[in-house]
Amino acid sequence: MTLKDQTIVVIGGSSGIGLATAKAAAEEGAHVVITGRSHERLNEARRTIGREVRAESIDANDEAATRRLFEELPSVNHVFVSAATVTLSSGITTETSALHPAMDTRFWGSLYAAKYASPKMPPDGSITFTSGISAWRPRPGASVGSASCGAVEAFARSLAFELAPIRVNTVQPGAIDTPLIDSLLGERAAGLKEMMAKRLPVKRVGRPEDIAEAVLFLMKNGFTTGITLTVDGGNMLMS
Numbered sequence: 001m002t003l004k005d006q007t008i009v010v011i012g013g014s015s016g017i018g019l020a021t022a023k024a025a026a027e028e029g030a031h032v033v034i035t036g037r038s039h040e041r042l043n044e045a046r047r048t049i050g051r052e053v054r055a056e057s058i059d060a061n062d063e064a065a066t067r068r069l070f071e072e073l074p075s076v077n078h079v080f081v082s083a084a085t086v087t088l089s090s091g092i093t094t095e096t097s098a099l100h101p102a103m104d105t106r107f108w109g110s111l112y113a114a115k116y117a118s119p120k121m122p123p124d125g126s127i128t129f130t131s132g133i134s135a136w137r138p139r140p141g142a143s144v145g146s147a148s149c150g151a152v153e154a155f156a157r158s159l160a161f162e163l164a165p166i167r168v169n170t171v172q173p174g175a176i177d178t179p180l181i182d183s184l185l186g187e188r189a190a191g192l193k194e195m196m197a198k199r200l201p202v203k204r205v206g207r208p209e210d211i212a213e214a215v216l217f218l219m220k221n222g223f224t225t226g227i228t229l230t231v232d233g234g235n236m237l238m239s
């Protein structure tokens, strides 16, 4: 399958993994639509992609706006949902309302995208969600973030039946060098990334392009559905 002239929507396509995926798809000749909240980031992303790309400022939590986005598109071949709010706080000791954004963006945002994109998709279309290795390798104090990752993986497996023959998968990144990681790790980011690189079997942290390549595989491989594709440089092997 080729992505040339296919319409690809990347929810959260103005930075990091989403941006790398949008760029890779555009380079293969796809018509790309990216979303994100910040106009500034979207404009910068359009410059980075350097090709014709439609950019829409939409919060992934906004069901009505997500519905309008897909209603306006004549057809959609592939959707990649990268947007998520990452919560590193404890599910038990954190104020409950502060935990909601994690599920609201990753789980409900994925559901809205699938719900409103799928009626516009041909039988060989695909949807890819994003989780993270914390779904399988939990850390103390990040239980809701882990649960949001596990939720989209289970949701994708169910949708692979419900929306068949449209394919539904999840990409599960390990540590990837993006603005998100830098903001989560703060001034310790450089040192922690170096330490992680030394420990990983591949001896480097991931690049957004590593995940983009995996997402393009999930879009193009017509025999792959209901899977969680781990792309983590061997992180899962480490004790």
Ligand SMILES: NC(=O)c1ccc[n+]([C@@H]2O[C@H](COP(=O)([O-])OP(=O)(O)OC[C@H]3O[C@@H](n4cnc5c(N)ncnc54)[C@H](OP(=O)(O)O)[C@@H]3O)[C@@H](O)[C@H]2O)c1
Binding pocket: 011, 012, 013, 014, 015, 016, 017, 018, 035, 036, 037, 038, 039, 041, 058, 059, 060, 061, 082, 083, 084, 085, 086, 105, 130, 131, 132, 133, 172, 173, 174, 175, 176, 177, 178, 179, 180, 181
């Ligand atoms: N980087 C890693 O090491 C890593 C590891 C495991 C999993 N992941 C997952 O991979 C995905 C992408 O992460 P990244 O590292 O590429 O992050 P990033 O560089 O911060 O990019 C996130 C993108 O999503 C958009 N976004 C965030 N919240 C949104 C919302 N509520 N509505 C619409 N757009 C939203 C951001 O734009 P705006 O902020 O302008 O909205 C941006 O375009 C996330 O789901 C993350 O949890 C990342």
